[in-house]
Amino acid sequence: MEFPDFWWEYEAHFKNDLPDDIPQNTFVVLDTETTGFSLTKDRMLCIGALKLKDNHIVVKESFEVYIRQEHYNTGSAEIHGILKKSKKEQLEELEALKQFLVYAQNHILVGHHVMFDVNMINAALKRNGLPKLKNLTLDTELLYQKTLLISSVVQRKERHTLDDLAKKFSISRKDRHTALGDAYITAIALIRIMERLKPKNLKDLIKKQGPSRMGL
Amino acid sequence: MMKNTISERVADFLKSYPPFNALEPKQLEKLSAEAVIVHKENNQIIFTEKEAPHEHFYVVNKGAVALTKKGSTQILDICDEGDVFGLRPLLAHENYKLEAKAHEETILYAIPIQYFKPFAMENDRVGNFLIESFASNTRNPYSIKHRGKLYGSAIPVEKTENKILDLQPIKYSTDLITCTEGTKIKTLANTMSKSNVSCILVITDGLPKGIITDKDLRKKVATGLFPITGTAKTIMTSPVITYPKELTLAQAQMAMMKSNISHLVLTEDGTTEAPAVGLLSKHDVMVALGNNPAVLLRAIKRATDTKALRSIRHGIMNLLQGYLDQNIPIGLVSKIISELNDASTKRVMELSLGKMESEPPAKFTWLTMGSQGRGEQLLNTDQDNAIIFEDASENNLETTRNYFLELAGHITKELNTIGFEYCPAEMMASNPSWCHSLSEWKDVTAHWIHNPGPEEILLSSIFFDFNVTYGDKTLADELSHSIFENAQKYPQFLTHLASGALQNPSPSGFFRDFLVEQDGEHKDFFDLKLRALMPIIDAARVLILSHSIKSINNTAERYEKLAELEPNNQELFLACSYASKALLKFRTKQGMLHNDSGRYIELERLNKEEKIKLKRTFKTIKEIQSLIEVRFQVRNLLR
Numbered sequence: 001m002e003f004p005d006f007w008w009e010y011e012a013h014f015k016n017d018l019p020d021d022i023p024q025n026t027f028v029v030l031d032t033e034t035t036g037f038s039l040t041k042d043r044m045l046c047i048g049a050l051k052l053k054d055n056h057i058v059v060k061e062s063f064e065v066y067i068r069q070e071h072y073n074t075g076s077a078e079i080h081g082i083l084k085k086s087k088k089e090q091l092e093e094l095e096a097l098k099q100f101l102v103y104a105q106n107h108i109l110v111g112h113h114v115m116f117d118v119n120m121i122n123a124a125l126k127r128n129g130l131p132k133l134k135n136l137t138l139d140t141e142l143l144y145q146k147t148l149l150i151s152s153v154v155q156r157k158e159r160h161t162l163d164d165l166a167k168k169f170s171i172s173r174k175d176r177h178t179a180l181g182d183a184y185i186t187a188i189a190l191i192r193i194m195e196r197l198k199p200k201n202l203k204d205l206i207k208k209q210g211p212s213r214m215g216l
Numbered sequence: 217m218m219k220n221t222i223s224e225r226v227a228d229f230l231k232s233y234p235p236f237n238a239l240e241p242k243q244l245e246k247l248s249a250e251a252v253i254v255h256k257e258n259n260q261i262i263f264t265e266k267e268a269p270h271e272h273f274y275v276v277n278k279g280a281v282a283l284t285k286k287g288s289t290q291i292l293d294i295c296d297e298g299d300v301f302g303l304r305p306l307l308a309h310e311n312y313k314l315e316a317k318a319h320e321e322t323i324l325y326a327i328p329i330q331y332f333k334p335f336a337m338e339n340d341r342v343g344n345f346l347i348e349s350f351a352s353n354t355r356n357p358y359s360i361k362h363r364g365k366l367y368g369s370a371i372p373v374e375k376t377e378n379k380i381l382d383l384q385p386i387k388y389s390t391d392l393i394t395c396t397e398g399t400k401i402k403t404l405a406n407t408m409s410k411s412n413v414s415c416i417l418v419i420t421d422g423l424p425k426g427i428i429t430d431k432d433l434r435k436k437v438a439t440g441l442f443p444i445t446g447t448a449k450t451i452m453t454s455p456v457i458t459y460p461k462e463l464t465l466a467q468a469q470m471a472m473m474k475s476n477i478s479h480l481v482l483t484e485d486g487t488t489e490a491p492a493v494g495l496l497s498k499h500d501v502m503v504a505l506g507n508n509p510a511v512l513l514r515a516i517k518r519a520t521d522t523k524a525l526r527s528i529r530h531g532i533m534n535l536l537q538g539y540l541d542q543n544i545p546i547g548l549v550s551k552i553i554s555e556l557n558d559a560s561t562k563r564v565m566e567l568s569l570g571k572m573e574s575e576p577p578a579k580f581t582w583l584t585m586g587s588q589g590r591g592e593q594l595l596n597t598d599q600d601n602a603i604i605f606e607d608a609s610e611n612n613l614e615t616t617r618n619y620f621l622e623l624a625g626h627i628t629k630e631l632n633t634i635g636f637e638y639c640p641a642e643m644m645a646s647n648p649s650w651c652h653s654l655s656e657w658k659d660v661t662a663h664w665i666h667n668p669g670p671e672e673i674l675l676s677s678i679f680f681d682f683n684v685t686y687g688d689k690t691l692a693d694e695l696s697h698s699i700f701e702n703a704q705k706y707p708q709f710l711t712h713l714a715s716g717a718l719q720n721p722s723p724s725g726f727f728r729d730f731l732v733e734q735d736g737e738h739k740d741f742f743d744l745k746l747r748a749l750m751p752i753i754d755a756a757r758v759l760i761l762s763h764s765i766k767s768i769n770n771t772a773e774r775y776e777k778l779a780e781l782e783p784n785n786q787e788l789f790l791a792c793s794y795a796s797k798a799l800l801k802f803r804t805k806q807g808m809l810h811n812d813s814g815r816y817i818e819l820e821r822l823n824k825e826e827k828i829k830l831k832r833t834f835k836t837i838k839e840i841q842s843l844i845e846v847r848f849q850v851r852n853l854l855r
Binding site for chain 1: 220225249250251252254255257321638640641737
């Protein structure tokens with residue numbers, strides 16, 4: 001098949017198995033800012049990501065790209081404060097995807113409602129004639145729910161936004177709605193969630209996202 | 217490296233704290249981009265004594281770090297938000313002299329020394345800060361309270377360890393308020409009032425001649441013994457008891473006790489033949505001791521933000537450690553600590569009410585439940601709380617509820633900030649299930665009593681230990697009244713509650729050996745809370761409810777009351793009271809030792825005496841369990 005070199009290089013990473021030990025794994029915590037929630041009509045404006053390994057985040061290894069888009073939706077951009085003609089340097093979508101694949105390698109992708117971000121990236125990959133992402137994912141909302149006790153009497157919220165998590169774990173929300181700022185909040189939330197869940201290994205951690213078999 | 221959102225976040229934090237506040241924006245930007253963000257779990261070690269210096273030094277972003285001598289439980293220093301530690305060894309090229317350990321869940325910014333050092337060299341303000349703080353042995357020479365902590369890793373000779381502190385020279389006031397023998401009593405009393413002091417020194421020819429205190433004015437003047445127009449000479453105590461100015465804290469305490477006086481005059485050579493240089497009051501001694509409940513209580517009441525409360529709470533933990541070391545009776549200790557916990561909660565509430573846009577739309581009561589409600593919360597554990605608000609008209613009900621939910625949101629957040637963890641089951645007033653009007657609460661509790669499934673029993677057992685921390689007590693009294701009324705109408709409820717009290721797994725097996733956890737995170741540990749404390753607490757609750765006694769929440773006190781009510785079971789109930797205190801003390805000691813909740817005990821680390829003590833309580837637990845099994849006919853329920 002006719003894919004650019006960078007795709008093959010990305011795919012080659014998946015020949016290696018991920019380490020079983022959690023501290024040896026690099027987690028790529030990401031967030032995207034988009035013009036809206038439609039996979040077909042909306043576009044990504046920014047991808048922010050950082051690498052978390054053994055409870056360390058190296059600031060200069062974080063990832064932040066802004067993407068030039070012709071398709072534009074004024075409603076959503078106000079939330080995210082990303083203006084079409086912003087002063088930040090903007091990349092073409094394909095170049096942004098390439099840089100992201102080089103960055104993400106075969107690491108686990110972590111996000112709050114991670115499938116939205118992954119689907120957004122997949123839609124962009126498809127527009128550029130590329131296959132879908134191959135990485136494993138972790139969703140901080142699903143994991144967070146597992147830290148709460150299950151009770152049939154005490155009413156609990158069904159959904160937990162990133163704001164809820166930031167509040168719960170006392171993480172400053174000052175960069176809320178910038179992709180990298182949200183990724184940072186998500187990363188700290190992940191650390192605190194893992195400390196509570198105490199997964200034995202990577203497999204165990206991934207399994208914990210699934211529906212609980214315990215009940216009352 | 218380009219700056220990005222995260223490096224900006226780091227820079228934005230650092231810029232408020234020395235020495236970073238002295239850096240140029242460009243320098244700070246560069247330094248922040250090179251930072252590493254590190255998360256440490258509670259009790260995780262950052263560096264240990266004699267370890268070779270790291271490439272980074274650390275700034276506390278969130279949480280707290282304890283500095284200790286290795287192997288000692290005595291904390292020499294706590295580094296809080298914005299404090300720098302582990303820098304000096306990096307600059308001096310020597311190994312760490314202390315051990316740094318996360319005192320709670322902590323986020324650190326690790327700053328590479330390689331990038332920091334050139335800035336420290338070229339920026340005078342940064343360089344001076346370092347030199348001064350290292351030389352003066354104060355951690356932050358710019359701050360009055362000596363906070364800021366550049367110097368995390370030198371041996372702090374004058375740190376808070378009580379034994380050392382006792383031998384430290386004490387700070388005394390040098391701003392002496394004086395009069396002469398001829399001064400009129402009214403004049404000197406005015407001077408004292410104006411200067412807000414409780415004692416005045418009488419000077420003759422520059423030498424201390426006598427002293428007049430509030431007590432003298434009360435006993436000698438206000439009683440009419442001496443006229444207000446009289447002179448200082450007539451009422452002064454003379455000669456004065458003088459001490460040399462290099463007095464240590466221990467000596468000062470001894471001197472005050474020996475002569476039964478509350479003020480000491482300090483002179484150049486300690487005799488009355490030298491000019492007075494200072495005055496030391498009992499209050500000065502108390503402040504120097506720091507870990508005095510009265511001083512802490514006052515500090516709590518005066519705290520203007522949660523950051524201040526948080527550091528006071530470190531003081532409370534020091535106090536608790538001191539009490540345990542001195543073997544003070546645990547009943548007394550839990551009373552004092554509970555008072556301080558309640559005062560902190562109250563202060564948080566006042567601060568939170570101040571943040572609301574309007575006054576509360578109705579009367580309300582803040583209840584603390586669970587261990588804090590029982591006055592048994594010695595360590596910082598989870599918060600369990602609820603709000604009762606006055607019944608509102610249907611139109612106003614939702615706005616009233618929303619007001620209190622918002623208020624509770626502030627309060628639970630601030631309580632979390634000062635060290636009370638969120639309740640994992642969300643039994644907190646910020647949850648709509650724990651924030652009701654009085655009628656709603658009556659309905660909810662009646663529902664529990666009428667439908668006593670396992671969940672309802674669990675909720676009752678947490679809720680029914682409620683204690684009013686703030687607000688209108690009558691609302692709580694009315695609710696208690698309704699609960700007792702319902703419980704009497706449905707005696708089955710007590711049987712279910714008793715059954716719940718027997719559900720906890722047994723502490724010991726057939727051969728009186730400890731039963732430890734079989735699997736999970738605490739495998740082979742003994743679960744002190746579940747297997748020993750809960751059975752005895754639960755039994756006390758059901759027994760006291762069956763007697764319709766309200767307003768005694770503390771487990772030991774409940775058993776004492778029961779002993780009084782049932783003379784034929786007096787011996788068992790007193791044994792239970794003793795056991796509950798012994799177990800609480802045990803848990804607190806374990807918790808202080810390991811800086812955790814004290815719930816899980818590693819049996820190998822107990823000595824023989826401790827094991828025997830524990831086992832003795834198990835016998836009592838089994839006896840009280842068989843008493844409630846028979847009394848409430850729990851077997852009928854199982855059949």
